[in-house]
Amino acid sequence: MSAAEHRAVAIGASAGAIQALLQILPALPEDYALPVLVVVHVPPGRRSELTTLFAAKCRVHVCEGEDKQPIEPGTVTFAPPDYHMLVEPGGTISLSADEPVYFSRPSIDVLFESAADAYGPGLVGVVLTGANEDGARGLRAVAEAGGVTLVQDPATAYARAMPQAAVAACRKATVLALGGIVEALLAAGTR
Amino acid sequence: MNDGGMDSEKIEDIEIRLLLEALYRRYHYDFRNYAQASIKRRLRQARERQGIKTFSALQDRILHDPAVAARVVRFLTVQVSDFFRDPSYFKAIREKVVPHLKTYPSLKIWIAGCSAGEELHSFAILFREEGLEDRTLFYATDINQEALDAAARGIYPLDRIAAFTENYRLAGGKASLSDYYTTGYGGAVFDKTLRERVVFSDHSLVTDAVFSEMQLISCRNVMIYFDKPLQDRAVGLFRDSLARGGFLGLGSKESLRFSEHAEAFSEFVREEKIYQRRKV
Numbered sequence: 255m256s257a258a259e260h261r262a263v264a265i266g267a268s269a270g271a272i273q274a275l276l277q278i279l280p281a282l283p284e285d286y287a288l289p290v291l292v293v294v295h296v297p298p299g300r301r302s303e304l305t306t307l308f309a310a311k312c313r314v315h316v317c318e319g320e321d322k323q324p325i326e327p328g329t330v331t332f333a334p335p336d337y338h339m340l341v342e343p344g345g346t347i348s349l350s351a352d353e354p355v356y357f358s359r360p361s362i363d364v365l366f367e368s369a370a371d372a373y374g375p376g377l378v379g380v381v382l383t384g385a386n387e388d389g390a391r392g393l394r395a396v397a398e399a400g401g402v403t404l405v406q407d408p409a410t411a412y413a414r415a416m417p418q419a420a421v422a423a424c425r426k427a428t429v430l431a432l433g434g435i436v437e438a439l440l441a442a443g444t445r
Numbered sequence: 446m447n448d449g450g451m452d453s454e455k456i457e458d459i460e461i462r463l464l465l466e467a468l469y470r471r472y473h474y475d476f477r478n479y480a481q482a483s484i485k486r487r488l489r490q491a492r493e494r495q496g497i498k499t500f501s502a503l504q505d506r507i508l509h510d511p512a513v514a515a516r517v518v519r520f521l522t523v524q525v526s527d528f529f530r531d532p533s534y535f536k537a538i539r540e541k542v543v544p545h546l547k548t549y550p551s552l553k554i555w556i557a558g559c560s561a562g563e564e565l566h567s568f569a570i571l572f573r574e575e576g577l578e579d580r581t582l583f584y585a586t587d588i589n590q591e592a593l594d595a596a597a598r599g600i601y602p603l604d605r606i607a608a609f610t611e612n613y614r615l616a617g618g619k620a621s622l623s624d625y626y627t628t629g630y631g632g633a634v635f636d637k638t639l640r641e642r643v644v645f646s647d648h649s650l651v652t653d654a655v656f657s658e659m660q661l662i663s664c665r666n667v668m669i670y671f672d673k674p675l676q677d678r679a680v681g682l683f684r685d686s687l688a689r690g691g692f693l694g695l696g697s698k699e700s701l702r703f704s705e706h707a708e709a710f711s712e713f714v715r716e717e718k719i720y721q722r723r724k725v
Contacts, residue, residue: 322703348483349669350486
């Protein structure tokens with residue numbers, strides 16, 4: 255994988271998300287060449303703690319997505335609580351208050367499907383630990399658009415249902431432990 | 446000719462453009478400047494519900510069968526909200542905006558994109574508790590007539606009431622939400638006197654003109670469905686519809702930061718996305 259052909263990373267995680275993301279996001283260098291869009295299932299509380307938590311531990315810039323915000327390389331953007339986060343073809347964020355998908359808003363599928371449309375083969379989609387099936391349909395859309403699909407090895411996941419569903423829906427996905435995912439992301443987006 | 450994966454995606458985009466153009470030319474519903482990613486998602490769901498394989502086939506049905514068009518339009522415009530969604534927003538309205546509103550002898554308030562009336566009722570309750578009700582006229586607008594009808598009925602499913610009640614409490618409600626509704630018709634029926642000073646109207650932020658001189662416009666999670674040029678049009682409409690010093694409330698993740706009309710407003714309660722139209 256070379257940086258030239260990759261345009262963005264999309265990550266979805268649910269139960270056990272924080273521990274898994276703490277192994278991934280702080281490993282990204284300050285000049286990471288790709289934007290990283292992240293959906294974590296969080297309750298619809300008003301302000302998410304994720305941004306504060308990860309900003310303190312990451313070298314890349316960390317923010318919460320706002321409507322019409324331009325998507326920047328070297329920036330981790332978390333979907334805000336109680337909204338779906340989508341990628342517009344022009345490379346900006348758009349938000350939606352459409353009904354939850356699998357009881358979740360934000361939904362991993364919604365992010366992945368729109369990002370697959372916008373980035374096509376340039377997208378790296380990553381499904382991590384979780385106890386539901388969100389992300390499976392989205393990861394298949396990433397694969398169908400020619401993107402790279404990575405799934406956390408269910409055997410190493412805090413909750414295995416979500417990565418298992420993702421692998422079942424997307425047989426070509428590369429199954430890796432978190433260390434392998436970090437290596438793949440570094441290879442995809444290091445200048 | 447190449448008909449690989451990339452090109453088939455592009456065909457879908459062409460089809461969506463044509464379908465939206467057809468809806469506009471035939472029925473004057475204009476979704477052409479909606480944010481592409483979300484309108485595409487809604488259209489895919491609409492197509493699946495109709496059991497139709499391609500957008501071209503859906504377009505054919507829309508053009509030739511007004512009933513199908515009406516169903517698709519309803520599906521594209523339906524929106525669900527909550528009573529006192531984002532309680533801290535309503536708390537800020539109550540504590541910071543209401544003191545200004547109390548200085549006016551009469552008030553016009555516009556709930557733009559009121560969907561099924563959850564936010565309208567929230568404002569009506571808040572204004573009653575703050576003693577502003579008698580001097581206020583509410584304008585509740587939406588492009589979805591079914592939603593407007595639902596707003597005018599004011600009946601909500603009982604299973605949503607617990608969440609509404611908690612929001613009301615967090616928003617600084619002064620009584621009990623149950624004071625405002627009775628149960629019946631399989632739901633919570635909100636007191637019709639809350640709607641006595643409400644004008645319901647079919648109004649489109651996309652195609653219709655300035656409304657009237659308002660002291661407060663609340664338009665939350667509506668413009669997220671618009672692209673940037675259409676957002677600019679809507680914000681321009683709000684600017685021209687607001688009295689000087691009037692207030693504009695947006696959704697918690699919306700802002701005027703990327704708007705070409707940003708300079709016409711100042712941040713009034715920044716963290717709640719409440720703006721004030723500048724006086725000069």
